[in-house]
Each structure stands twice: as C-alpha cells, then as structure tokens.
Amino acid sequence: MYIENSYSLLHKVDAKAPELADAQSVIQHWHGKRIRRIDRYIQLCVAGGLACTEKRELPGNTGVYLATRCGAVSTSALVMKTIEAENELPKPLHFINTLGNSAGFYLTQLLQVTGTALVLSKEAHSFEAALLHALMDLSLGKSEYALVGAFDEVALPVEHQLKRLNFAPDAPALFEGSHWLLLSNQHKALNVSLPIFANSLVEIVSVTQPAATNVQLSFAPTDAEREQLSEYQVNVFCQRELDQGVAPHGAFSAASLIDAVSKTVPMLHISRSDNGYYCAVALND
Amino acid sequence: MPYFRTAQRTPTNFYQWLIEELDQLLRDAKLDADARRQTALLIGSSSFDVHVSEQQYRTEIANLGSEQAVAMPIVGYGKLAERCGDELGLSPHRHTYSTACTSSANAMIYGKQLIEQSLVKHVLVLGLEPENNTSALGFYGLGLISPSEQMHPFDNDRDGLVLGEGLGAVLLSDKSQTPEHEQRFRLMGGAIGTDNHSLTAAHVDGAEIARVIEQALAQANIKAQDIAAIKVHGTASLKNDEAEAAALHRVFGPALPTAFAFKPYIGHTLGACGALEVALTLGCLQVGKLPCTPNAKGDGDLGITITNKPLPSPTGYYLFNCFAFGGNNNALLVHDQGAEARH
Amino acid sequence: MVDSVTDELKLRLKQIIIEECDKDELTPADIADDAPLLGEELDLDSLDVLQICMAVKKEYGVRIEGNTAARRALKSINTLAQTIADDAR
Structure with missing residues (x-):
C-alpha cells in the first residue's frame, strides 16, 4: 500500500x-x-x-x-x-x-x-x-x-x-x-510493507531481505545490535536526545517512522520494545 | 450501587491469576510450545488493570498523602498482553484494543484476519473487565445505572444498565489446525462502523447500526433471512435500545429472528462483553439451547422481544451486536453447523 | 443555602455554565437570563446538562435528577435559579 x-x-x-x-x-x-x-x-x-x-x-x-x-x-x-x-x-x-x-x-x-x-x-x-x-x-x-x-x-x-x-x-x-x-491503494512514490515482528535482528533482516541499504532505528542500539546491522547504513532517530536521556513517548517509533518516510528513499525502519521484540517496516519505491 | 460480581473474588495477584487462567485454557486446547509460538493474543477491555492502579494509588495516598501520590500510576494498555504473552510463550502478535464496549468484539474480527493472512495459526481473544471504581462511578455520574437495579432490554420500563465484571475467552484456530470434531463453530467475520452523530448515544434512527449489520452480512456473503438468531447488545438504556431496535427492523423487516440477551444475567461487562457474550452463546449452543430471559416482558413499543422461553438452538448463522460510546459499532457473524454435522 | 433568586446567583450560574461546558468564547454578559439554554444559540447538549447538574449539586446541594427534571430546570438561567431557590425552601 x-x-x-x-x-x-x-x-x-x-x-x-x-x-x-x-x-x-x-x-x-x-x-x-x-x-x-x-x-x-x-x-x-x-x-x-x-x-x-x-x-x-x-x-x-x-x-x-x-x-x-x-x-x-x-x-x-x-x-x-x-x-x-x-x-x-x-x-x-x-x-x-x-x-x-x-x-x-x-x-x-x-x-x-x-x-x-x-x-x-x-x-x-x-x-x-x-x-x-x-x-x-x-x-x-x-x-x-x-x-x-x-x-x-x-x-x-x-x-x-x-x-x-x-x-x-x-x-x-x-x-x-x-x-x-x-x-x-492508489500508486504513489513510496509504499509501505506489513510490519514484521520478531525477537532477533537477524530474523528481521532475513525475513524482510531489505532491498534498501538504509536502516533507521527508533532506539539507541547496543554494540551487538550495531554489529548485526553492519552491512547497512544505520541512522538512529533523535540520537542526540536519546543519548542525553530524554524520555521517549509511547508514539516515539511513529515519530521515527514518519521521519524515515519524509526522506523519500527506500529504507527499513526498525523499532524495539522493552521486552526485546523488534518490529520492521520496509519503505520501498 | 448494583453490580454483577463474579463468584471468584478479586485475586490478590491479578496478573498471576490471569496468566494461570490463560495457561489452563491453552492446555485445555492442547496447544504445545510450538503451537503457542503461533498463537496471537488479542485483548479487548475498557479498563484493563485500572483496578490495580486504583489500589496502588490508595496505598500511596495512605503512605505519602494525596499531594505526593501519583494518580493513575500504571499506564500502558498493552502491558497486560505483553506480560501474558511473554509468560505463556505466545507469538509477538499481541494486540490490545481499546474501543470501550466494542473492544473485544473488534478483536474478534482481527483475530480472523491475522489467521487468514497466515501471520499466526491460532488467536486467543480475551474480553476483560475487572470491577473498578473509575468505570462504576463514571457510569453512575452519567446517570446510566438502572435505579430499579434490573436490566430490562427493550421493555417499556427499562431504566438503564447494571455493570458487571468478567473474563471471556475465545480461541480461534485455522481450519488446518482444528481437529474435525471441533469444527462446529466458524467465525464468519464482522464489520465495524462509526456513528459520530453523538458522543454518548447511538442515533435513534438506527441507520448507522443497520449499515454495519448489512456490511457484516455482505462480507460473509449471506442474507438477512439466513440469520437463525440474534444476540442483541441490549443495554436497556433508553436511546441505545431504541437505536438497536430501529436497526433490527430496518435489516430484518417483519421477519425478525429470535433475539436473546445476556446483560440481564451478567450485567454490562463493557469492553469484555463482545468476546464474553460470544463465549457464553457458544456454551449454550453446545448444549443445544438458546439462552432465555424469563422476566423479559416484550411489551415494548420498540417491537423487539427477548426470548423468555427455553428454546432449542437452531443451526445456522448467529448475529452478535455490540455498540460503544463514541459511536463505535460492531456486528459479528458466527456459523453453527450443529452437533451432528461433524460426524 | 440560597433561598431566593438574586442577580448574584444568576451571575454565578452563568459562570458555572461557561466553565462546565467549556464555552470559552462567552462571558456571563452574553447569556441573557431568559435565553434558552438548550438548543438555539447556546446549544447545550445532554453532556453539558450532566456537567451543569453535577456542578449545581456540588455548589448548592441541589439534586436535579432525570432527563425531564433537568430539561425543565435548564430552560433558562431564570428557571435554573428558581429551581435552586425553591429547593432551599
């Protein structure tokens, strides 16, 4: 869609x-x-x-x-x-x-x-x-x-x-x-995939097989997570604020995803929940 | 204030109690660890664990005083589903629906869709409504609680509703995952519509409710005359019963199928009532009976009679009505092919 | 206890209505004592009626219960003030 x-x-x-x-x-x-x-x-x-x-x-x-x-x-x-x-x-x-x-x-x-x-x-x-x-x-x-x-x-x-x-x-x-x-359902520049939920980044990447090399994260990744995404160009949304300890709101992943959309290039957006699940949404042209 | 309480008193640890109940349910359904990983958990509720939040706040007021105490200390509608899902090893598809009284009815529709999209093989739909002060006093303040302390849906002397608490659970499974002898009931789907005429009551002309029922029928490719019986929403409030009655007359004309109601027995369980009343209906159908309301008069100018005699349950399609504040309307359809058909 | 209709009572009722119904754009001077409160210009609905009745009960201890009683009391500021005064007698 x-x-x-x-x-x-x-x-x-x-x-x-x-x-x-x-x-x-x-x-x-x-x-x-x-x-x-x-x-x-x-x-x-x-x-x-x-x-x-x-x-x-x-x-x-x-x-x-x-x-x-x-x-x-x-x-x-x-x-x-x-x-x-x-x-x-x-x-x-x-x-x-x-x-x-x-x-x-x-x-x-x-x-x-x-x-x-x-x-x-x-x-x-x-x-x-x-x-x-x-x-x-x-x-x-x-x-x-x-x-x-x-x-x-x-x-x-x-x-x-x-x-x-x-x-x-x-x-x-x-x-x-x-x-x-x-x-x-009318054709536009960017389409959005069905969100995929999984408990590992490896699984997320293997299931979505992103055509894009750009990944946007709505969370500050650990070193291990960075490692798992090493093949990708990773951008962390509001990284500076997250590093400063600014408290994200419940809709923070949405803010990050809309930011990814505004870049109008193919991208994989990944968010992470408190109990360790990831959710990926692919934006493709 | 009148209230329908469950016999089982509020457990000391609500979360542990809920997880144990669900675990038992999954055991009864013989879902092993693999199957559980393929099982979504959908929770519909109006108030979730707000009763725990209230309790925690009262304790804090006692300890710290009302200035320091944090009101509404527990937030996050989705917390319950994640906690249960983690403990029970369920699929990451845990979705929480908060559309007031249609919450768990709406969850039923998307449970079916999650299975049809092959995202999961089973879906556990919960309708949950533990007794809490916020809902009870909120409804009382709106003047919606029956002064006579009895619900008489569609009768002339109806004077409001009585609230109730409850937990209803419905397990939906893909046909390929369901043993043949358990394929008796099929969720045909349902429709949701928005009536934004008024925030607090349905439009009495019933047009918006009729539209949702007709949409549900059209999506399931069945006709009004194919409906065997109707589980009405029937909150016994003046305007909502009027709207529901008008809608039923619009859709069914003079050939209104048998109608039955649960709220006179269990109260209005708000967000739980969708899944809970489906579960209770299926329980009745399994013993071959339609639920009846002995004290229903059916004298109403509204022209809807809730069945007051014990009737054998017909096979065929059942319509479930469910409506909520804010104009969220839901109609579900379930097919009962009867006890014999499975052999 | 308020047992007679005074200008002071009527002014306070206007303030209550503006506050309870979130009619920010109005001042008490905009509401005439005999202007209909329901429908017409002010256009209060059933939720406004509930808000006003609860506020009146809290401030004056006067219960206005049921749809019919509320509609009768809330015809205008005059009738609402009279309802409160009558209740005290």
Whole structure:
C-alpha cells in the first residue's frame, strides 16, 4: 500500500520548565476554530489527523486506525484523583474523555468518515500495530484509504509522569507528539510493507531481505545490535536526545517512522520494545 | 450501587491469576510450545488493570498523602498482553484494543484476519473487565445505572444498565489446525462502523447500526433471512435500545429472528462483553439451547422481544451486536453447523 | 443555602455554565437570563446538562435528577435559579 501523506508533531517538554505542545493552534489552523470540551490527549489526535489529511475529501468508508501506548493519562489521573483522593464522583465530561473512542469520535466527525475506527495499543510498537491493522483492511479492499496515527501526551507534573513511565527522575526532558500516515491503494512514490515482528535482528533482516541499504532505528542500539546491522547504513532517530536521556513517548517509533518516510528513499525502519521484540517496516519505491 | 460480581473474588495477584487462567485454557486446547509460538493474543477491555492502579494509588495516598501520590500510576494498555504473552510463550502478535464496549468484539474480527493472512495459526481473544471504581462511578455520574437495579432490554420500563465484571475467552484456530470434531463453530467475520452523530448515544434512527449489520452480512456473503438468531447488545438504556431496535427492523423487516440477551444475567461487562457474550452463546449452543430471559416482558413499543422461553438452538448463522460510546459499532457473524454435522 | 433568586446567583450560574461546558468564547454578559439554554444559540447538549447538574449539586446541594427534571430546570438561567431557590425552601 502507498503513502499518500504524512505528518508529525514531535515536541520536547523540558523537565525543569515544562511547556506542552500547542495542539489547539494546529486544530485552529485546519478547522478554523477551537473545539470545546476536548482534553490535550484528544487535541493531539485531532490536530494530527487534520494536519495529515489537509482538508482532503476522504471517501466515507475511510478507516481510521489510532494508536496510543498510554492513552488519556492526564484526564484518567484526574478522574482517579477525584474518586480516590477527593471521594467525589468524576465529572461526566472527564470520564467521557477517558473512554477509548472519544478521540476518534471527534476526528471522524470532522473528517466526515463513518468506516472502521480502531484504537490499538502495543507498548513501544503501538503505531506499528495500528499500521498492521490498516494494511490488512486495505488489502482486503475494505476501503481505499486508511488514516493511521499514534499520539501520546506528557501528563503534568513531570515527576509523576517520569515515575509512571519508569524513567530516571533526572531525565532532562520528555517527548510527546502525534504522528500520522495517510495510506491509499492508489500508486504513489513510496509504499509501505506489513510490519514484521520478531525477537532477533537477524530474523528481521532475513525475513524482510531489505532491498534498501538504509536502516533507521527508533532506539539507541547496543554494540551487538550495531554489529548485526553492519552491512547497512544505520541512522538512529533523535540520537542526540536519546543519548542525553530524554524520555521517549509511547508514539516515539511513529515519530521515527514518519521521519524515515519524509526522506523519500527506500529504507527499513526498525523499532524495539522493552521486552526485546523488534518490529520492521520496509519503505520501498 | 448494583453490580454483577463474579463468584471468584478479586485475586490478590491479578496478573498471576490471569496468566494461570490463560495457561489452563491453552492446555485445555492442547496447544504445545510450538503451537503457542503461533498463537496471537488479542485483548479487548475498557479498563484493563485500572483496578490495580486504583489500589496502588490508595496505598500511596495512605503512605505519602494525596499531594505526593501519583494518580493513575500504571499506564500502558498493552502491558497486560505483553506480560501474558511473554509468560505463556505466545507469538509477538499481541494486540490490545481499546474501543470501550466494542473492544473485544473488534478483536474478534482481527483475530480472523491475522489467521487468514497466515501471520499466526491460532488467536486467543480475551474480553476483560475487572470491577473498578473509575468505570462504576463514571457510569453512575452519567446517570446510566438502572435505579430499579434490573436490566430490562427493550421493555417499556427499562431504566438503564447494571455493570458487571468478567473474563471471556475465545480461541480461534485455522481450519488446518482444528481437529474435525471441533469444527462446529466458524467465525464468519464482522464489520465495524462509526456513528459520530453523538458522543454518548447511538442515533435513534438506527441507520448507522443497520449499515454495519448489512456490511457484516455482505462480507460473509449471506442474507438477512439466513440469520437463525440474534444476540442483541441490549443495554436497556433508553436511546441505545431504541437505536438497536430501529436497526433490527430496518435489516430484518417483519421477519425478525429470535433475539436473546445476556446483560440481564451478567450485567454490562463493557469492553469484555463482545468476546464474553460470544463465549457464553457458544456454551449454550453446545448444549443445544438458546439462552432465555424469563422476566423479559416484550411489551415494548420498540417491537423487539427477548426470548423468555427455553428454546432449542437452531443451526445456522448467529448475529452478535455490540455498540460503544463514541459511536463505535460492531456486528459479528458466527456459523453453527450443529452437533451432528461433524460426524 | 440560597433561598431566593438574586442577580448574584444568576451571575454565578452563568459562570458555572461557561466553565462546565467549556464555552470559552462567552462571558456571563452574553447569556441573557431568559435565553434558552438548550438548543438555539447556546446549544447545550445532554453532556453539558450532566456537567451543569453535577456542578449545581456540588455548589448548592441541589439534586436535579432525570432527563425531564433537568430539561425543565435548564430552560433558562431564570428557571435554573428558581429551581435552586425553591429547593432551599
């Protein structure tokens, strides 16, 4: 399947002076007005989805495949605090915003699509999971277009978020963002393969047999991993930040993959999960 | 507040309990280490392990005070599937679906597709919903819990739902991996549609729900009159029952097949209800019966009668309806070729 | 306890509505005391109604339960203020 368009909003939140990504202004740009009652998690979804589709009129059956590793953390924490610490009922609006389909509801309404809508999660490979589902449906002819997006937010305060994500308390910054692909079955410059999951790089390379010599990684590789990829031209996405200990967000592999797409050359993209699985996505022309 | 609790009380170690349950299930299905490596794990839930998160937060509040305590300490919807998958030696295809009440119903559709794409040979679909404060009080705050503490889907006096907890599991296997005597039930597939008319309730004209049912029928290449019986979603809330009834009348006209419901017995198990209600249905079909709801009145202006008499189960195609907040609608189709056909 | 309809009560109710319904673009002056809250210009929906009822309960201890009661109370700022005042008597 082919890549029609892509969009990435990657934002680094300084741990000392946290400033969150301004998703409302992206929404404002594409939609013309602010949307009320949506939290930042939903804003990240809507902003990315609108920016990736750029006011295209998509067919009504276009599938929307959303991915998030951690979901609406800020609002979920707020609801839990209201219940457990304040002994109050959660506000209806807050509870609704924590539900799985709420982000997709706003986005599909704005895009005027009524086809398949999913929310997938798979730890560090959440975006790849959504991509897999989109590609399976496209190959079955369920729709001509599929919009795939991954988004994860930084929930303040920073020290709580670092604790939740199990990162070092002295991490200098945290990433957050929203990263998207619009796929179609119409021929375009770049096509994207079905994601392959395996527990070794050797297996990944032997299964994908990449035609490309370029590999992009969404993680800082060990020496052993570098060795296994020695035949390839390896680029590590945001290497400097990763070396500095910046905490990647749940959708980090998506940010890296969209970055690889933007280079418009054949490439193998590989991400790694905490429990040692790799996921490869091949971009070919 | 009314609630359907499982007889088995909350285990002290939820994760260990879940892994042991799944391990037993895989043993019962005689899946050895090789087969397990070819088995995907798909989990659909509305709240995952949020009850553990709540417990941890309460402990922290007690120890550190509410300013220091981290609310929602456990994040990552996919953690459960990875943990279970690692422990049980399953395929890396572990996918987690978070579409509120359709979560595990949606997982069923992609379980079938993962097998058809030859990515795995088996798929374990879980619908999971442990009791938790977030869902219970969230629904209460929305005014959706039945004041009479009983669910009467499609009746005139319906006044809302009662929540429940549960774990439902369905094992899907490629035909080549299924002994002939276990080939009785076939998942035909299903469809998903989005009704973005309203965030909190389905459109009462039922058009969007009807579209999803018709899509599921078309994809499976069967006609409305081929449906033997319908497992309704039936949340007994005013508008959602109205929408479901309107959709069924649109699709089936005057020849509505027998309809049955589980929620009056087990409550609304939210993200678990898709897989859980399929599993319960298959259990009933195996003993040749359709589930019935003795106190269903069927006096509804909605014109849908939940069967209130014990009926023998017909063979043929079963439709499973499942709808969620945010307008996510799901229709699944299962074929039962009957107990005799396997010989 | 608030047992009579005052301008102060009405102003506070307008602030509650703006806040609970995230109607950022409005100020209390934009909402007339007798303007319909549901449908029409302000266009509040069922979720807004739930938000307002919960906030009113928290601030004034007045329960507005069920769809019919909520729709009756939320006709306008005047009716909402009256509902709160009546409840106290």
